[in-house]
Amino acid sequence: MSATNPTVVLVHGAFADAASWAGVIGELQSQGVAVIAPPNPLRGLAADAAYVGSVASQIEGPVVLVGHSYGGAVITVAGAAENVVGLVYVAAYVPEEGESLGELQERFPLAPLVANLTEWKYPLPGGESGVEVTINADAFPSIFAADVPAETTQVLAAAQRPLAVSAFTETASTAAWKTKPSWAVVAGADSAINPEVERYGAQRAGATVIEIDGASHAVAVSQPKAVADVILQAVRAAR
Template sequence: MSTQNKPSIVFVHGLWADGSCFSKMIPTLQAEGHEVVSTQNSLDSLEGDVAAVRRALSRVSSPVILVGHSQGGTIITAAGTDDRVTGLVYIAALAPDESETAQSLQAQFPVTDVFAHIEIADGRVWLLPEGIGCFAGDLSEQEQKLVWATQGVPVADLFNQKVEGVAWKSKPSWYIVAKNDRTVNPELERFVAKRMGATTYEVDSSHVPMLSNPSLVIDVIRTAANSVQVSPTA
């Protein structure tokens, strides 16, 4: 008899981060009885990252709450159409519709500060050291340096790639708006949250509320998880 009586949580990171960006929340959620996986996405292609998330869904028990940060929101929007996913949590995230790419969605809003602090080299988009303040400016200097050192570096055309599937049209969604975000425009965040009909929260935070305000993000994930009924199976 399985004792799993809570939904699993699968975390999905975006650009200039890796799976460790959720490290302040994973132990608490595990202690509360959730299976948790944080994917490590190559950022080589959107299709490949969606496939990585779907592989992760196979490693945990259903149902799953899928949590995406930043470009991770684009990934969960596609991967979340999987039947094993019952809810979506977006953290300062992109959430393109079927006619949009991450790039065309962002082009509808003023460019944020971070894009003045990037360098394209070897076909990849690197966040320069002086740009970390636009990404994670409310963390300590030590934490900012750690985030920068572990950044996931995307292929240069990643924002222009598309994968079919818009999960927020059929799955319940929760959205955390980072009010002081200088990486994804907060007005974009409000727009996509409203469009998807998400239960929306706003927090005084940089682009990384899961690091600067982890207790709030955990509470939102708990709310999403509590909306799912899980019955132990033989």
Template sequence: MPTPTVVLVHGAFTDASSYQPVTKGLLDSGIPVVAVAVPNRSLIGDAALVRAFVETIAGSVLLVGHSYGGAVITEAGTAPNVVALLYLAGYALAEGESIAQLQGRFPDSDLPDALIQTPFPATEHSAGGMDVSVDPSEFASVLAADVDPGVASVLAVSQRPVAAAAFAEPATTAAWRARPTWAVLCTADRGILPQVQRFGYERAGAAIREVDSSNLVMLSQPAVVVDVIREVVGALG
């Protein structure tokens, strides 16, 4: 089987550049990779855009989702050329379940108290609403405690907000039911608690690797993420 293209889907509060060390590691390994830009406007809309992009790729795809991006790949991963899923500190939702509902099964993490909501106006093309970002003064401690402080400080002031409505939007499908699934569980994550990750991963029947990492594992331990991706690619081959 030809090596699948790895499609990296970022989460809330970051963009595709958050995968930079992992992207480079995969390129250096000769593994085809693309890090896509996600609008972070709505779960279903974001997933539709990711799926449409995935379907333009010739050949098979390993779809990787970080944090909110995990919810996105749960929905988008039913694209016919997706052969496997990999969650990184992500939300593995079930059909009819929203991020808020999954989170609601467990105690709050440090994230809710660190969030800032900012209104964005309606336009002729979209309704207005509330954008959600992380207080820059809290960003490192909640999401990036083990990331280089200089990198974390830049991330804190260059966030890609997510529309608040995305957290309440239920998934319409769960791609993990029909795709082999792997997951990285970040045991030091203060944004998405480890028990939230574990619940979703075990329900999905994922092969789980536990890592002592903050939420931004692709920046704190990129070599581990690249190693897991190589493992998945090897298993698919």
């Protein structure tokens, strides 16, 4: 327990940006909770976790890390920062130490996302190219945000941030959930990550699991209050 109120750090996943947390941020701020939503570079697990961990470690006082989707893998590693006191997974991957997202995902039938990705090249230092992926625009609404209004999904699809494919093969160097309390929101109708993957990882981590029936992968957009309520549980436990 801490006498200092924790700061919530919201980490977005692939194919989204920090604006996807807008509704959750509003809910938390209305409860007087300090919150920031930094950019997740989406360039690879080790690099992304190092960046988020650096952000967390520079915050004075305790931090609750919240990760959506691929952001769950990022907070699993970044959560090793000393001042992180809780982890919240939102429709997220929860890997074990030494496990890649590909290995975790392949334990269960693949979600429709996998067959609806477009590959892009981007430059790397030294003149080589890396590969990143986005969701096909026509498939984005049904896969990522089926319970979000169509006009919103069109904007989200156009504003996607691509994920480097190396993120699926890098292994987690640590699993902070082994030493930090965790909570998990399972999106019951997720078509981007099989809900069984979310349940399995969360249960393995000993997380307090809250399942939202009928929720899409974009549950933080469609049901921000429900997601914020889980984050508030973590905040109260850390006080």
